[in-house]
Amino acid sequence: MNRTKKPASKPAKVSAIKQNSVFDETPPPNPQNLAVLDESIYDHPKYYDLVFGADCAAEIKFILACGEAHLRGGSIKRLFEPACGTGRLIQAFAKKGFEVSGLDLNPHAVAFCNARFRRHGFPESAFVADMADFKVKRKSDIAFNTINSFRHLNSERAARDHLNCMAQAVRKGGLYLLGVHLTPTDVAPSETESWSARRGHLSINTHMWTVGRDPKSRVERFGIYFDVHRPSESFRIIDELVLRSYTPKQMDSLIESSDGWEVIETYDFSYELDEPIEVDSTTEDVVYVMRRK
Numbered sequence: 057m058n059r060t061k062k063p064a065s066k067p068a069k070v071s072a073i074k075q076n077s078v079f080d081e082t083p084p085p086n087p088q089n090l091a092v093l094d095e096s097i098y099d100h101p102k103y104y105d106l107v108f109g110a111d112c113a114a115e116i117k118f119i120l121a122c123g124e125a126h127l128r129g130g131s132i133k134r135l136f137e138p139a140c141g142t143g144r145l146i147q148a149f150a151k152k153g154f155e156v157s158g159l160d161l162n163p164h165a166v167a168f169c170n171a172r173f174r175r176h177g178f179p180e181s182a183f184v185a186d187m188a189d190f191k192v193k194r195k196s197d198i199a200f201n202t203i204n205s206f207r208h209l210n211s212e213r214a215a216r217d218h219l220n221c222m223a224q225a226v227r228k229g230g231l232y233l234l235g236v237h238l239t240p241t242d243v244a245p246s247e248t249e250s251w252s253a254r255r256g257h258l259s260i261n262t263h264m265w266t267v268g269r270d271p272k273s274r275v276e277r278f279g280i281y282f283d284v285h286r287p288s289e290s291f292r293i294i295d296e297l298v299l300r301s302y303t304p305k306q307m308d309s310l311i312e313s314s315d316g317w318e319v320i321e322t323y324d325f326s327y328e329l330d331e332p333i334e335v336d337s338t339t340e341d342v343v344y345v346m347r348r349k
């Protein structure tokens with residue numbers, strides 16, 4: 057690799073890292089007194105897709121550029137996404153003329169994804185499956201998993217099984233782009249995030265916050281709500297995401313333990329192909345570009 061690597065952005069060092077194994081269950085403020093639905097956000101694909109689907113352009117451009125730069129033994133024809141959710145990314149690739157497929161554990165998300173494929177005249181290319189236990193009939197050139205979905209796998213065994221399944225789903229010389237938020241060991245991790253999305257008369261304000269981190273059991277819990285506003289009603293969907301945590305070292309040792317993959321480059325979520333990063337103890341967001349051996 058003859059490009060200069062930029063170091064991962066380094067937030068100010070803190071003297072004691074917040075590794076809080078006491079979980080804060082305090083419900084978030086609800087000043088508008090919205091009716092609250094205690095449900096999985098993944099069971100609401102229409103709202104999920106609006107909140108997360110607004111801007112796919114940077115991810116699409118990055119995935120294709122990674123293919124150009126790092127794929128061996130042929131060009132990009134077929135792409136696969138484990139944990140594809142509503143299929144916001146595989147839809148965009150289908151529209152660009154690529155063959156695509158995806159899987160997700162959530163049948164509501166898969167139905168939403170396939171309905172949209174159907175509406176646009178594409179084959180229904182998503183199926184319900186566990187990303188740690190699946191087989192595909194046709195191998196892809198590139199697979200990608202961009203926003204932490206991998207961390208839903210709650211054990212080392214499941215994570216390794218996933219990498220092994222992915223090695224069967226991608227051809228030799230093909231790529232798997234795995235985007236994760238690591239737990240930095242030298243600085244305090246970020247704790248909250250808020251954003252909004254609007255389409256027509258539907259608007260959604262989203263907030264995500266850390267409920268607790270237990271580095272020993274490697275469980276991180278995040279609260280998330282969607283405040284949904286439609287002309288006829290407003291309500292809040294509140295959920296908890298339970299994710300397995302990875303320090304940079306833990307991620308390295310997981311990938312090394314799988315026979316099928318070698319890490320050939322690392323980037324951050326700014327998706328700049330010309331600016332690879334070096335993962336260190338302060339790094340949070342990383343896209344591991346792995347090549348199938």
Ligand SMILES: C[S@@+](CC[C@H](N)C(=O)[O-])C[C@H]1O[C@@H](n2cnc3c(N)ncnc32)[C@H](O)[C@@H]1O
Nearest residue numbers: 098139140141160161162165185186187205208
């Ligand atoms: C944050 S969403 C990401 C969806 C999609 N990749 C995207 O970028 O919009 C995480 C997805 O992971 C799915 N998921 C969680 N555990 C899974 C598993 N074991 N196998 C397959 N999908 C899973 C959820 O149903 C959800 O759709």
